[in-house]
Amino acid sequence: xxxxxxxxxxxxxxxxxxxxxxxxxxxxxxxxxxxxxxxxxxxxxxxxxxxxxxxxxxxxxxxxxxxxxxxxxxxxxxxxxxxxxxxxxxxxxxxxxxxxxxxxxxxxxxxxxxxxxxxxxxxxxxxxxxxxxxxxxxxxxxxxxxxxxxxxxxxxxxxxxxxxxxxxxxxxxxxxxxxxxxxxxxxxxxxxxxxxxxxxxxxxxxxxxxxxxxxxxxxxxxxxxxxxxxxxxxxxxxxxxxxxxxxxxxxxxxxxxxxxxxxxxxxxxxxxxxxxxxxxxxxxxxxx
Amino acid sequence: xxxxxxxxxxxxxxxxxxxxxxxxxxxxxxxxxxxxxxxxxxxxxxxxxxxxxxxxxxxxxxxxxxxxxxxxxxxxxxxxxxxxxxxxxxxxxxxxxxxxxxxxxxxxxxxxxxxxxxxxxxxxxxxxxxxxxxxxxxxxxxxxxxxxxxxxxxxxxxxxxxxxxxxxxxxxxxxxxxxxxxxxxxxxxxxxxxxxxxxxxxxxxxxxxxxxxxxxxxxxxxxxxxxxxxxxxxxxxxxxxxxxxxxxxxxxxxxxxxxxxxxxxxxxxxxxxxxxxxxxx
Amino acid sequence: xxxxxxxxxxxxxxxxxxxxxxxxxxxxxxxxxxxxxxxxxxxxxxxxxxxxxxxxxxxxxxxxxxxxxxxxxxxxxxxxxxxxxxxxxxxxxxxxxxxxxxxxxxxxxxxxxxxxxxxxxxxxxxxxxxxxxxxxxxxxxxxxxxxxxxxxxxxxxxxxxxxxxxxxxxxxxxxxxxxxxxxxxxxxxxxxxxxxxxxxxxxxxxxxxxxxxxxxxxxxxxxxxxxxxxxxxxxxxxxxxxxxxxxxxxxxxxxxxxxxxxxxxxxxxxxxxxxxxxxxxxxxxxxxxxxxxxxxxxxxxxxxxxxxxxxxxxxxxxxxxxxxxxxxxxxxxxxxxxxxxxxxxxxxxxxxxxxxxxxxxxxxxxxxxxxxxxxxxx
Numbered sequence: 001x002x003x004x005x006x007x008x009x010x011x012x013x014x015x016x017x018x019x020x021x022x023x024x025x026x027x028x029x030x031x032x033x034x035x036x037x038x039x040x041x042x043x044x045x046x047x048x049x050x051x052x053x054x055x056x057x058x059x060x061x062x063x064x065x066x067x068x069x070x071x072x073x074x075x076x077x078x079x080x081x082x083x084x085x086x087x088x089x090x091x092x093x094x095x096x097x098x099x100x101x102x103x104x105x106x107x108x109x110x111x112x113x114x115x116x117x118x119x120x121x122x123x124x125x126x127x128x129x130x131x132x133x134x135x136x137x138x139x140x141x142x143x144x145x146x147x148x149x150x151x152x153x154x155x156x157x158x159x160x161x162x163x164x165x166x167x168x169x170x171x172x173x174x175x176x177x178x179x180x181x182x183x184x185x186x187x188x189x190x191x192x193x194x195x196x197x198x199x200x201x202x203x204x205x206x207x208x209x210x211x212x213x214x215x216x217x218x219x220x221x222x223x224x225x226x227x228x229x230x231x232x233x234x235x236x237x238x239x240x241x242x243x244x245x246x247x248x249x250x251x252x253x254x255x256x257x258x259x260x261x262x263x264x265x266x267x268x269x270x271x272x273x274x275x276x277x278x279x280x281x282x283x284x285x286x287x288x
Numbered sequence: 289x290x291x292x293x294x295x296x297x298x299x300x301x302x303x304x305x306x307x308x309x310x311x312x313x314x315x316x317x318x319x320x321x322x323x324x325x326x327x328x329x330x331x332x333x334x335x336x337x338x339x340x341x342x343x344x345x346x347x348x349x350x351x352x353x354x355x356x357x358x359x360x361x362x363x364x365x366x367x368x369x370x371x372x373x374x375x376x377x378x379x380x381x382x383x384x385x386x387x388x389x390x391x392x393x394x395x396x397x398x399x400x401x402x403x404x405x406x407x408x409x410x411x412x413x414x415x416x417x418x419x420x421x422x423x424x425x426x427x428x429x430x431x432x433x434x435x436x437x438x439x440x441x442x443x444x445x446x447x448x449x450x451x452x453x454x455x456x457x458x459x460x461x462x463x464x465x466x467x468x469x470x471x472x473x474x475x476x477x478x479x480x481x482x483x484x485x486x487x488x489x490x491x492x493x494x495x496x497x498x499x500x501x502x503x504x505x506x507x508x509x510x511x512x513x514x515x516x517x518x519x520x521x522x523x524x525x526x527x528x529x530x531x532x533x534x535x536x537x538x539x540x541x542x543x544x545x546x547x548x549x550x551x552x553x554x555x556x557x558x559x560x561x562x563x564x565x566x567x568x569x
Numbered sequence: 570x571x572x573x574x575x576x577x578x579x580x581x582x583x584x585x586x587x588x589x590x591x592x593x594x595x596x597x598x599x600x601x602x603x604x605x606x607x608x609x610x611x612x613x614x615x616x617x618x619x620x621x622x623x624x625x626x627x628x629x630x631x632x633x634x635x636x637x638x639x640x641x642x643x644x645x646x647x648x649x650x651x652x653x654x655x656x657x658x659x660x661x662x663x664x665x666x667x668x669x670x671x672x673x674x675x676x677x678x679x680x681x682x683x684x685x686x687x688x689x690x691x692x693x694x695x696x697x698x699x700x701x702x703x704x705x706x707x708x709x710x711x712x713x714x715x716x717x718x719x720x721x722x723x724x725x726x727x728x729x730x731x732x733x734x735x736x737x738x739x740x741x742x743x744x745x746x747x748x749x750x751x752x753x754x755x756x757x758x759x760x761x762x763x764x765x766x767x768x769x770x771x772x773x774x775x776x777x778x779x780x781x782x783x784x785x786x787x788x789x790x791x792x793x794x795x796x797x798x799x800x801x802x803x804x805x806x807x808x809x810x811x812x813x814x815x816x817x818x819x820x821x822x823x824x825x826x827x828x829x830x831x832x833x834x835x836x837x838x839x840x841x842x843x844x845x846x847x848x849x850x851x852x853x854x855x856x857x858x859x860x861x862x863x864x865x866x867x868x869x870x871x872x873x874x875x876x877x878x879x880x881x882x883x884x885x886x887x888x889x890x891x892x893x894x895x896x897x898x899x900x901x902x903x904x905x906x907x908x909x910x911x912x913x914x915x916x917x918x919x920x921x922x923x924x925x926x927x928x929x930x931x932x933x934x935x936x937x938x939x940x941x942x943x944x945x946x947x
Contacts (some may be wrong), residue, residue, distance in 0.1 A: 013661050014644055015455060020384035025393065026373035026436065033433050034399050037410025044413075090309050093302060108310045114537045116494045118511045119530040122518060126323060126527075131332035133319060163316065168513025171400050179502040224403020231518060241405040241497075247502060248409045251569060261406045272401050276394050320602055450678070456674035459662040460746075461736065463690035468663075471688070477680045 048255035056260035091173035152234025176210025374439025420505030435488025446480025591776035600650030623791030668737035
């Protein structure tokens, strides 16, 4: 095991070198069952049904596909914005809690996270359907006469998606807000800053790493949404993942499905790289 | 200590906001529970009557029972593979002094971040070539790919929580690498491994997209069966299944809380969040 | 004390001929490079059996790299490490049979104190009875007899340190490496532990290689010291030798406080004296220096300087004005401005009857001819 020797270039066993070898099995596994499949998707988008850029001409040409990509980005963007607006004050509230109260609040955040997404979308169907919770409430309050059709529609999709993505925004925000040194706020007090300026000039800038991490994470994952738009969205809210699944699984148009997937892969990878860059700059955040 | 916003915004307004917020967060999970005890055979609100017939129907239905069994038959081995490979990769990245450790980390975590639909249409032809399509092994491997990063993140956090000097100390004490792992590293990270395993199992248990592409009628999982039912007809039987799954995931969450101490559960929840999120894809 | 048995090294290399007194360690042209960056230039060093050898230097000087190579964590880029005459470079750390104490103790938190100390013995597959006896003996030596069942977290910093010592020495290694073992302790405890470690050294008799960045600690404890800077050994010697005849400007200023003067010219004055003119315009008198090259600096230790209101008859007398006086535990530190605006530091032990010279007073600084230390400045 230990290689004695004097010559330059000898490889002596060390703890680090031994550990580095452990990367081989998971590395091979991921190469065969993750990177190779991704590569096949990319290759297939150029060769099926015949070699060329035909699939991309279809995706980016006139037709519904480009619109679906835009819808996907638009929905993901709006979901991200809504999540940020809702999560920021809540994260602030959670970050100030201590002990049991903090635990309880975290449980409230975590429980929905733990509930199956299929099941939560089902829950929203019960809320938004014609004889659903929302329509019953509106009618009993006398706000509407007849049941309103929410399903399928954008309201249900946004409510459902924001619901799913909120914890991803709250958790990095809480992590970064809890990392803010409270004495800095006290220092701002002592130096005579009124509360709103203390917030704008001290607290907000210090919480920005959490904001950027949350925004990147939420936007990236929203791009790949499938269950919620498929169940609650209908044709007007058609998103990329839904379209890809349909092209491949139902219409068996694999070339086009792969071209769409490659496009989605590129966008997601770009945001993932951005996210990693943000993480690297702020190592205090929980996910690296 | 005075709060930053607290002394400008009345506390009851903040409290009201927080309450509404949590009502929103919990609503879709909790709304299912009363529906599952409905006496009617369609899903209207409020449910009228009380009956256990949907649960009875569920227990009698071979299709639901085999889907539930499939979910475990796929989830447990997938979690096991993810635990072994995820732990190895965490050890290599955290303790291997790799030259490109940040890149390695980014690549290992990538399956958690990419939309599952891309992986699914990529794995489909691979599994077809290997003859694993619609069998158990194909979807087990697919779910292991998705679970691996969860174990990696969880075990990495455990490894970062103590100094690598412990392992060096064990070695100067005369422990070979294997005994060093058994006596020092493993006892230090076993909670991280268990936590990661639960996360990986939960991810598999909830995964739909890979199941849609890689399972067949014999290997159909619960999420896939629910999905098919939701697209066809809505009956309270789905609510009964959903309630049971909801209860089961709360059990998993409680287990995770036991394995990861209070501080760590917060960290562990974020990778989970990512996995869940990608589960829509 | 009963004659302790030596343990067979796990590698199968018989350990019985190794003397109980401690191992000899020889480094021959050992070096470490990361690409083009040299963490340690080729270094030769000899540590004698049973010696307490200090290794000091600022952070980044290569002392930790050196220790890591001896322990087997860092593969050297070249050279040999001879432990009792045998090259250990190819051996993994777990076969080197040496003990190590880490900066933050590196006690296993999931094991009790006794289990920690027993760990290396279990790794060597000793019999249970033997393990128990040795653990009891080690606990005795570090005076923690009643603490066997505690976990490390239940101990104070000093106690944890003692457990780490006991664990590192429980299998009678002939060489103990200590990597800033007192770095995490506060000042008072650190001084107490210095005596504890010296006592421990006498009790176990192993050779100790002790890394620290604290020069006082190294000087207090070590038989000999090597000073490292920029991956190079600057000087090796007894603490007093290093203090009294530093071989370089770095050593003079790193070990203790020093007033350094750049030398402009040196001329012979009988009998056997040197007349030294400094660049500040001072004229000093020094003893003949055997190997003085052209370039040199003068080092005068603050505690060697007398301060008085009137000139005495010493070999070196310069006048100046007190610009600052500070009381620090047990001594007075003066800052005196002398010719050319140069500030000279003076430290006088404070006795009850000693009078403090006030700021602004004109004073004479004087010191013996032997206290004008000439230091080569290549």
